[in-house]
Amino acid sequence: MPETERRTSKEFFIFAKVISRDEDMTKRIQLTAPNQIQATIQLPSSKSICNRALIIRALAQSHAPIENLSDCDDTRVMVKALQEMKPVIDIMAAGTAMRFLTAYLSVTEGSHLITGTERMKQRPIRILVDALRSLGAQIEYAGNEGFPPLKITGTELTQSEISLPGNVSSQYISALLMIGPVLKKGLRLTLTGEIISRPYIDLTLQLMNRNGADAGWTGPNILEVKPQPYQPTPYYIESDWSAASYWYAFAALTPRATLRLPDLYQDSLQGDARVAELFSRLGVSTTYHEKYVELTRTSACVEELTNDFTNQPDLAQTFVVTCALLGIRFRFSGLQSLKIKETDRMAALIKEMKKLGYLLREEAGSVLIWDGERCEPDACPAIDTYEDHRMAMAFAPACFKFKGLQINEPQVVSKSYPDFWKDLQTAGFQITEA
Ligand SMILES: O=C(O)C1=C[C@@H](OP(=O)(O)O)[C@@H](O)[C@H](O)C1
Numbered sequence: 001m002p003e004t005e006r007r008t009s010k011e012f013f014i015f016a017k018v019i020s021r022d023e024d025m026t027k028r029i030q031l032t033a034p035n036q037i038q039a040t041i042q043l044p045s046s047k048s049i050c051n052r053a054l055i056i057r058a059l060a061q062s063h064a065p066i067e068n069l070s071d072c073d074d075t076r077v078m079v080k081a082l083q084e085m086k087p088v089i090d091i092m093a094a095g096t097a098m099r100f101l102t103a104y105l106s107v108t109e110g111s112h113l114i115t116g117t118e119r120m121k122q123r124p125i126r127i128l129v130d131a132l133r134s135l136g137a138q139i140e141y142a143g144n145e146g147f148p149p150l151k152i153t154g155t156e157l158t159q160s161e162i163s164l165p166g167n168v169s170s171q172y173i174s175a176l177l178m179i180g181p182v183l184k185k186g187l188r189l190t191l192t193g194e195i196i197s198r199p200y201i202d203l204t205l206q207l208m209n210r211n212g213a214d215a216g217w218t219g220p221n222i223l224e225v226k227p228q229p230y231q232p233t234p235y236y237i238e239s240d241w242s243a244a245s246y247w248y249a250f251a252a253l254t255p256r257a258t259l260r261l262p263d264l265y266q267d268s269l270q271g272d273a274r275v276a277e278l279f280s281r282l283g284v285s286t287t288y289h290e291k292y293v294e295l296t297r298t299s300a301c302v303e304e305l306t307n308d309f310t311n312q313p314d315l316a317q318t319f320v321v322t323c324a325l326l327g328i329r330f331r332f333s334g335l336q337s338l339k340i341k342e343t344d345r346m347a348a349l350i351k352e353m354k355k356l357g358y359l360l361r362e363e364a365g366s367v368l369i370w371d372g373e374r375c376e377p378d379a380c381p382a383i384d385t386y387e388d389h390r391m392a393m394a395f396a397p398a399c400f401k402f403k404g405l406q407i408n409e410p411q412v413v414s415k416s417y418p419d420f421w422k423d424l425q426t427a428g429f430q431i432t433e434a
Pocket residue numbers: 047048049096168169170171174196197200313314337
């Protein structure tokens with residue numbers, strides 16, 4: 001009997017509720033893992049690429065088609081904001097939407113208030129606001145200084161050279177770069193301090209240049225954008241490598257796994273494509289085909305893993321959970337930006353991993369260490385997700401080790417991967433309401 005027909009109607013009901021995004025959502029689900037996985041999973045497209053493509057198209061005042069836009073929350077809020085341009089724009093929990101739109105509204109006619117969730121109002125934006133103000137932007141804080149909401153009145157930005165820290169969020173830099181081509185004198189950014197999440201800056205440059213801009217690095221910490229208008233070209237948005245990381249984790253933890261993930265490429269624009277190389281050390285091999293990648297479980301696995309996540313911060317949660325479950329000791333550095341994401345991810349990881357019996361150590365606000373130290377796990381672990389999609393998705397693979405693992409507020413996945421639970425069911429996982 002096909003996998004789908006074997007599901008009970010109760011499971012279907014729960015699944016429908018989980019993905020419905022309405023008020024009456026399932027508060028907690030219970031996961032049961034299959035013995036093996038053999039599936040083809042169409043991942044959502046990259047929200048990082050979608051949100052850049054949308055801003056670039058808007059700045060070009062173009063209607064060029066963007067194929068394979070994600071229907072995740074972060075992209076939906078961006079589409080809605082740009083389509084409606086209402087006086088009050090609520091971008092919910094989308095960091096890219098908040099940062100990219102702040103720059104976009106600064107050069108777009110009209111006055112707007114841009115706001116988001118309570119957590120968004122705690123995510124810093126002063127560096128971007130200061131940079132835009134010194135280019136000539138009119139931005140006021142409508143709540144706490146340094147944080148959203150912001151009141152922005154579009155105006156012509158007359159300056160072109162600024163310096164800003166590169167060590168807090170690359171999204172500030174991407175936001176500034178993308179408005180560069182429409183500024184009279186272009187833009188010259190000097191980045192101070194360590195440059196974090198650098199592949200996301202390179203992703204911005206590549207997408208800008210594909211769309212007719214002339215932007216690039218002109219020194220180790222200097223970025224320049226010519227005042228040359230965009231010429232948008234239609235393109236198909238590739239699948240999300242960050243979302244792929246959860247399937248690598250499933251593959252690493254299942255005794256037998258063969259997974260096909262369409263629209264992922266070896267020469268991807270996304271920095272998180274590095275997940276393939278990292279997982280080869282955890283016993284998952286990747287074969288690149290023309291239109292998909294195939295993941296296969298092999299046996300070889302390292303005993304410990306040291307890695308710097310400065311360039312791939314969104315992969316950190318996947319590796320913390322997967323390594324511990326595989327018994328691989330780790331030392332992960334470059335995690336400083338995790339504290340200002342959807343939740344304080346360092347604190348959330350330490351707390352939730354303890355429920356599974358793993359004692360992690362934090363060092364200097366930027367390193368997480370697991371040296372094999374264990375405690376008694378909760379009898380029936382229920383993982384809190386802290387309004388963070390990646391907490392739900394990164395902990396889901398723990399159901400291979402903890403039968404009947406529970407995940408609280410599972411609908412959080414809609415921020416980047418609305419069909420996550422549905423795809424799990426396709427791959428043979430059982431999901432019931434707990
Ligand atoms: O530019 C982007 O699309 C992103 C940049 C990263 O943020 P930081 O630059 O704040 O680390 C990343 O964590 C986020 O999910 C997406």
